[in-house]
Amino acid sequence: MEGSSSQVSNGHPYIPHDLHLPGYVPCALPMSNILSVYGFSSLIVVCLTWIFSGRLPKITKVDRLLMCWWVFTGLTHMIVEGYFVFAPEFFKDKTGFYLAEVWKEYSKGDSRYVGRDAGVVAVEGITALLEGPASLLAVYAIATRKSYSFILQFAISLGQLYGTAVYYITAILQGDNFSTSSFYYYAYYIGANFSWIIIPSIIAMRCWRNICAVCGVQPQGGQTKKSKVR
């Protein structure tokens, strides 16, 4: 399907056609290559996390799954989105560098990436610099049963949901017309972000429920003998 309805104008395939991208160098890697590298490396990371987390004493399967998610999303935020934040001219890359190719390809689903939209860069900056490292901290917090495990996972999930909300609302306000074709619209713009709506929602609800359950069995909404509410 790739390229079936994409048009090259102004030297690039992105919508709007009049987007000014001097020095644009087309994708060197085919879509299948880009997606399979991301998919395969993610699979390795998730499998390794699953295997190593199994060695932890008394860990539940849910916590092991959560660790897999936080490793996957943390590395995606830090490496893939981190590169985007600090490489404003990725579209000029001639070397076929993988991360530049990722964003050249993804921009077919949302040209605000290649066009350096302020809202997109702001959200990606917060995601890469704060939520990325915080996600890896969540892995450590789950593994070592830290008291901040739930509230940290809740905070990151809420940040991911807020970022996704800003991402879609700004697109709608700007006319929602940044995709090269409807294939890229649904595959990249909708499909690739779908996990970051569903999974953070589930995790945020789980953390909310568990924190409420703990606070609920304490007198005065969380006060304990050991820990006075300040």
Place this chain on the structure above:
Amino acid sequence: MEGSSSQVSNGHPYIPHDLHLPGYVPCALPMSNILSVYGFSSLIVVCLTWIFSGRLPKITKVDRLLMCWWVFTGLTHMIVEGYFVFAPEFFKDKTGFYLAEVWKEYSKGDSRYVGRDAGVVAVEGITALLEGPASLLAVYAIATRKSYSFILQFAISLGQLYGTAVYYITAILQGDNFSTSSFYYYAYYIGANFSWIIIPSIIAMRCWRNICAVCGVQPQGGQTKKSKVR
């Protein structure tokens, strides 16, 4: 100081001068009037909340102060920011309607409001529609000592901080040049938003600390006999 360095071009006082605002009607109310109405009505609301919260049994002064904050910020989000979200043509208002005057005046500190910047509208939309009602729910949660009191206050504060971060980062990425003068820059753009950085930070840290304290005294990071971690 008002208007000392403001210039009227293209029929309006905002920066950039070439901002296209057909049908713009200048502010009818003076700055002192706009600020004193907001200040006075906020003071009444805060005083009433303080008085009525004093009737609640065994309530701490900190919780009473928090209730005052949540009433104030909740009503600001819902009424003032809510009006902005649903009145894209406030700058054409001829009637001297107070809320239109507020945004005509505030836009001197940040013309992205009158210019309907997508990032600003997205953040204000989330703030007005989600964080506003949630703030009033926080008042109820504190008053009735709900188990979700801390996590709700934490969630709203984090949302406020995320929104403020997006607000400033997008401004910087767009050149940070939307103020009519340095007076409006520091008084409105910086000064008026300052409370929404400091207070949510303090509340978020307090909630984090208290939730951790409660989770920390439970076995397995929050598990209790009554409430199994799911």
